[in-house]
Amino acid sequence: MSTTTEGTKPSRKGPTRSEASKAAILEATRVEMAETGWRGFSVDSVAKRASASKQTIYRWWPSIGAMCVDAALALIPDSPDGGRDPQERITALIVPLEATARTGNGHAVLRVALLAAADDKDAGDLWRAWIGRDIRQPLRMLLAELAGKRVIRRDFDLDEVIELLLGPLWHRLMIMRAPVREGFCAEQAGNCLRVYATF
Amino acid sequence: MSTTTEGTKPSRKGPTRSEASKAAILEATRVEMAETGWRGFSVDSVAKRASASKQTIYRWWPSIGAMCVDAALALIPDSPDGGRDPQERITALIVPLEATARTGNGHAVLRVALLAAADDKDAGDLWRAWIGRDIRQPLRMLLAELAGKRVIRRDFDLDEVIELLLGPLWHRLMIMRAPVREGFCAEQAGNCLRVYATF
Amino acid sequence: MSTTTEGTKPSRKGPTRSEASKAAILEATRVEMAETGWRGFSVDSVAKRASASKQTIYRWWPSIGAMCVDAALALIPDSPDGGRDPQERITALIVPLEATARTGNGHAVLRVALLAAADDKDAGDLWRAWIGRDIRQPLRMLLAELAGKRVIRRDFDLDEVIELLLGPLWHRLMIMRAPVREGFCAEQAGNCLRVYATF
Amino acid sequence: MSTTTEGTKPSRKGPTRSEASKAAILEATRVEMAETGWRGFSVDSVAKRASASKQTIYRWWPSIGAMCVDAALALIPDSPDGGRDPQERITALIVPLEATARTGNGHAVLRVALLAAADDKDAGDLWRAWIGRDIRQPLRMLLAELAGKRVIRRDFDLDEVIELLLGPLWHRLMIMRAPVREGFCAEQAGNCLRVYATF
DNA sequence: CCATAAACGAGACGGTACGTCATGTCTTCAA
DNA sequence: TTGAAGACATGACGTACCGTCTCGTTTATGG
Structure with a gap:
């Protein structure tokens, strides 16, 4: 990685x-x-x-x-296969971050990497490039498919979805320094679907 | 302040x-x-x-x-009065942060303050105390009232709500270094209500 | 000093x-x-x-x-009083260098200081200023007096005398790294008088 | 060379x-x-x-x-033939150094080589070996001959003569960083003869 | 009305780290 | 095996900061 x-x-x-x-x-x-x-x-x-x-x-x-x-x-594992359920497929995209934060000193490493990315231009570019490649790009494909099936609204903003999906994790890691419980990412994925659901 | x-x-x-x-x-x-x-x-x-x-x-x-x-x-203004609408009342709690980020060098100042809070114990305590006093406490009162009126579910976790409310702002400020558009906080408040709505 | x-x-x-x-x-x-x-x-x-x-x-x-x-x-002592004899008076001017070179690690310290003076502009300025103040200036007075008394020729070049007086010491210290025997400076003073003698 | x-x-x-x-x-x-x-x-x-x-x-x-x-x-030329005059024959031994110091960047090169010789053991050995071969050895032969002819005293110390002959050049090159005028070495040779003259 | 004690500007000090450069050894490739 | 190219561990360079510590000056009480 x-x-x-x-x-x-x-x-x-x-x-x-x-x-x-x-x-x-x-x-x-x-x-x-x-x-x-x-x-x-x-x-x-x-x-x-x-x-x-x-x-x-x-x-x-x-x-x-x-x-x-x-x-x-280098600590972040690859995404698992997502299955068929929409929530599981979204979760699969962000669960590597959760896994990293829950392993060894991963919580602190991730926090400091975020600080570096927010404080240093080169580091930020690197981090944003990773997000673009490993999260934004696959998420775009997935959301387009879900929107096609009318599972979610079609008028979503991709970057707003990412904010909603990842923001809570940053709050945990950086502001509260709180441990990340298992299933945290699944909850965020569920929240996202709820926000963008068609009903 | x-x-x-x-x-x-x-x-x-x-x-x-x-x-x-x-x-x-x-x-x-x-x-x-x-x-x-x-x-x-x-x-x-x-x-x-x-x-x-x-x-x-x-x-x-x-x-x-x-x-x-x-x-x-010292840069963050006081919350405005929220009116009667639930979304407006939630928005009013976090809109001072948005206002700060949209004024002068407030965006950078806020970002660095968050870095300091995430990196330094004293700074973190100070920042979390401010969140507790100016956001968490009034939000607790407000959400209890809304839950009483069945506007939102009763089984919410206060800290999860805060994550959902503030997280996207941190993502903007720190990860993307993107400007914060007007109405950003109102959208987050709307998302929250949608996630915790009773329906 | x-x-x-x-x-x-x-x-x-x-x-x-x-x-x-x-x-x-x-x-x-x-x-x-x-x-x-x-x-x-x-x-x-x-x-x-x-x-x-x-x-x-x-x-x-x-x-x-x-x-x-x-x-x-800081290691070089003050000049002793020279007495009346011309050779003794010249010797007195340079004997502090000999004394330094013959005491403790003075030989090596003096050698390295000379290297520094020859290799570094600021150091050279400092060293030449010291020579000017502690050797050249009193030597000028002394030689003028001796020339007045016809002890030495009147058409001497002050800087040539200094070269003749100090050069052998540099050769010992820097080129040969040989110890400086007692009376070395007196010999140099004698040689000088012999070179510039009127006869 | x-x-x-x-x-x-x-x-x-x-x-x-x-x-x-x-x-x-x-x-x-x-x-x-x-x-x-x-x-x-x-x-x-x-x-x-x-x-x-x-x-x-x-x-x-x-x-x-x-x-x-x-x-x-490698920059020092060979000694010229000295002729018959004692002063000229001594001068011939050291004039290559003067010539080097008066050509191109030879002054600085010579100075730094002397610094190296005074500061580094290997360099010093190399330099002293050169002096021994190109100056000390021929000078010994020459002085012995002159002493035999009663041109100079017999009780001289070869190394003291070398100090007297080369020292002033070191002073010029290293301490004063002054240019070496033509005829400098001839003057030193003359001074030496005067010091060691029989009279 | 002093005197005393705290606050303040200025900045020297012992340290630690910065980012760069040099030393001398090693490894890879071409001739 | 020689030689160019250059990575590497080590360590010094000269600068910048940190947090502590004098200095003298200024300012507000409390004797």
Whole structure:
């Protein structure tokens, strides 16, 4: 799910990127994110913990925030298949986030990645690109189908739906710092269908 | 709407807190928040811009984040009277946030205050206290009344309602960095009523 | 003999320079000079050894080299009174350098200070200013007097005399890294008188 | 006049040392020496400027300082024949240094090479070996002959003569950073004869 | 009406981190 | 095996901030 290596150059003279170093850096980043938050996050500490050089970090990531988002994205699993039920199919799109937040230090990692995305341009671009690819795009297809079947209204705004679907999760993670109970995403999907239902 | 001066000491020898200095610091804080974000925010810069001493800042605020939240809260206007319509009454509770985000650098200030609240314990406490006092408490009264009149279901969870009401705003402000259109809060209030409607 | 504090400002608001910190930094500088030479010299090490912050070093010295020269100059004792004999009077001017080179780690400190002066503009200025004040100026007076008494020729070039007087010391210290035997400066003074003697 | 290639290996498999690369590196070294001094000197910059790999540099020179001295020595011309006059014969030994210092960036290159020699063991050994071979050894023969002819005293110390002869040049080059006028070395030779004259 | 104590500006200080640059080693590819 | 290209761990560079700590000055009581 990591994004920075995609689009590898064909072949060059000289050494290639060390995958061991990359993995160590991302893992160290996650640990530091959970321990120190966003403002207290330090590249020096990550480098020391990963036995990596700062240069290596700055060589491969455009900013600290982008590295944090990258480290968080690498934690998010793939979406399960959704089945046939509309609510289940919507839930399937966002449940990987819930799963991440409910596993290990995922809650804190996700929170800090969101902070990074909101505070740093490169990180924000990375995060929005992920949302676009993994949530917005499939959701568009799904909602178009449901609207065609008259399950939901046709005059919805895709971005408003996303706000409604994801907003509550951000409130939990960032404002309340509260744990995310199982089924949280399913509830949000249900709320969405209720709001946009045709009746 | 500022919170740190409340609870004035009885009487002491010597000069009292300089309101001019306080105002200059809060205003400088807002400017810096909008310019540098949260991770780049610096007390030194605020002190220099406000022609204040760092000691003065550290004397009156428990943490940098608390100062940022304080500076943002001072920007939020009071709620208007809500009228009789349920949707209008809910809207009235959250519309001050929308108004702040739509005025001057309020969008950025609010965003950084949220970052501070999510990243710093003192700031988070301050922000959650404000939500509790200015949103949660009046909303509880209002929803109880509406439930009594069978306008909404009785088995709602107050905090879920708040998530549904505020979450979309956080998504706009922090994730998308998109401007908040007029009427945004009214739409959220409508969505809430639709989700919790009895029918 | 240190030069950077001379010309103290009359009085200012706020704290003043910490003399304890200054002394610790200069002493640490001398130790590091002797241990690591000039190219290997590190401000970080000095700061750590002196329990000082790098900012404090950069605040008070214009460059690393200037600090090194300053640290060396602080080691050079004052000139003794010269007596009546011409050779003794010349010797007295340069014997403090010999004494420094013959004491403790003075040999290495002096060598590194010379390297700094030759490699760094600020350090060179500082060093040449010291030579001008402590050697060139008194030597000019002395030679003028000796020329008046026909002890030496009148058509000498002051800077050539200085070259003749100090050059051999630099060769010892820098090129050969050889110890400086007692009486070395007296010999150089004798050579000078011989070169410029009237006969 | 370069010293590191002397003693060529008998014969090996694979390509031999590239003289083009060596020349480019030494020339780039000279340019960098003149531009950045000794402490600011960087192998990376030399490699980039010479379009060479760092590995190639580290393969052929024992240390950075040695490379610098090597680059400077390559600039020093051979001694001219000295004629019959004692002063001219001494002058001939040291005039190549003067000539180097008076040509192109030779002044700076020589200065930095001396800094390297004084700061780095390998470089110092290289420099002292050159002095031994090109100055000390021929000077010993010459002085012995002059002493035999009673032109100079017999109780001189060879190394003191060298100090007297070269020291003033170091003072010029390193301490004063002053240009070396034509005839400078001849004057030093004259001074030496005067000091050690029999009369 | 002082005197005393707190508030304030200014800013030095010991630290930690920043983002960049250099060192010396290593790896990959071409010749 | 040489050499260009360059990634890598290490560590220093010079700057910026943090939070604490003097300094002198100003200002409001309380003796």
